[in-house]
Amino acid sequence: MIKNSLIVLSLSAAYFVNAQDVSTLRNTVEVYSNSSLNGSSKYNAMAGSMGALGGDFSTLTSNPAGIGVSIASEFSGTLGIEANKNTTTYAGKSADYKVNNTDLGNVGGVAVFPVSGSTPWKFVNVSVNYSNQSIENYSETPGNSNLIYEIRDADNALVDELAFAGHAYNRYGNLSKTSIGVGGNYNNRLYVGAGLNFHNSVLDQYDSAAFTDNTNVTDVYDKQYTPFSESANGFSASVGVIGKINPQFRLGASIETPTWWSIARVYSEYENPVDGTYTEDRRLSSPMKATLSAAYVPNKNFAINVDYSLGLTKPKYKVYGDAETELNSFFDQNSKNLSEVKVGAEYRIAAFRLRGGYGFASSPFDSMSISTLSDIGTSANTSYDNLILGKRNTVGAGIGYDFKSFFIDAAYQNVNSEYSSPFLRGSAANNMGYFSNNYIVESDASVVSNVKNTKDNFFITLGWKF
DSSP: OOOOOEESSOOOOOOSOTTOOHHHHHHHHHTTTOOOOOOOHHHHHTTTOOTTTOOSGGGGGTOGGGGGGOOSOEEEEEEEEEEEEEEEEETTEEEEEEEEEEEEEEEEEEEEEEOOSSOSEEEEEEEEEEEEEEOOEEEEEEEEEEEEEEEEOTTOOEEEEEEEEEEEEEEEEEEEEEEEEEEEEETTTEEEEEEEEEEEEEEEEEEEEEEEOTTSOEEEEEETTOSEEEEEEEEEEEEEEEEESSSSEEEEEEEEOOOEEEEEEEEEESSSSSOEEEEEEEEEEOOOEEEEEEEEEEETTEEEEEEEEEESSOOEEOOSSHHHHHHHHHHHHHBOOOEEEEEEEEEEETTEEEEEEEEEEOOSBOOEEEEEEOTTSOEEEEEESSBSSOOEEEEEEEEEEEOSSEEEEEEEEEEEEEEEEEEOOBOTTTTOSEEOSSOEEOBSSBEEEEEEEEEEEEEEEEEEEO
């Protein structure tokens, strides 16, 4: 077995963090800092824009004061059908992959308690909301025979030549959030609320590349520290307020603390001093988030709402060693405060409901320059505006019908984003290459493909009012 390798063309460059892979950076933002969990069909159709309207228990995920707006108790469950498609393009070729999931996406309710007596408090309401979604994601980059990696022994004699045959990021798992909240209605003018949020995530992550040797045999190589599995739970709290400026105009504000995650990881490590499976625990604080909202309700048949959310802090790992220090340094220097704007509206025609919404989330990372291998194998520093993850657009639409005691709602969401996906970099000095049973492939420069992600999600909600 020969485990010395040399890439033909290489250029040293500062890139991410020495001891971490791209998957960890992406999951920190996309999974553990995720603010886009789905709710009821009504909530999803309006792109989650209900921060100053309230009246739906799903508002626990944005502004718990919305619980105080409800005047009737209700319970509902939502079935979600999710289709996640990645189109990955590199060197003039592209690969498509679609993942379909059907699951209980949301369930919950609100119990309304009228307040009797001469107090200005009209209602005190209690609510529970459970949101769940798949985080399964697969992106496969086509191969490129122009990228040749030389394998040399300890005496620098050429042993083999490996042609790049493709790469894949593959993630399985689920993310959920259970919220318990209380809201109050003060004189039908001021609504306040508070919530406790319990987060859970389970995922398996793969980062693998394929290479074809001189005998035309193709083998799959795993990135150092992958595959890995993570099981995590977290906690956050939120408070909010909604005020009626006049009968038609409302303003809302809420704040959610960081989510304090406890993460247990099982990962593969190669040559330490032998290949094996290892475990570690991490603690992560996701960004604190503030949301400002405004709503216009000219009559009982129409309402429109605008939400603006801003991350007030950045992801931060508790430091146990160099790895967490490097992760924190990367996010301090290269990440942006999370920012998202959402607009949603509802129009009623008797018992019939029409809904729509739009959301835009900015890229979570600043522009970065990294050493990149071109399609023909030459390396150069290249700047990217959407490296690792890009901006996200959400379009929602929905219908519903109110049968007085029962109601049924349906919604469709299209969520799309585009980003540059780096891979294959692995420094020999830091033992961070791609490993097989025969060779190690190491590179001081990255290959970067373009990924277009599209999610087409359908939801149906059945509810009961009492």
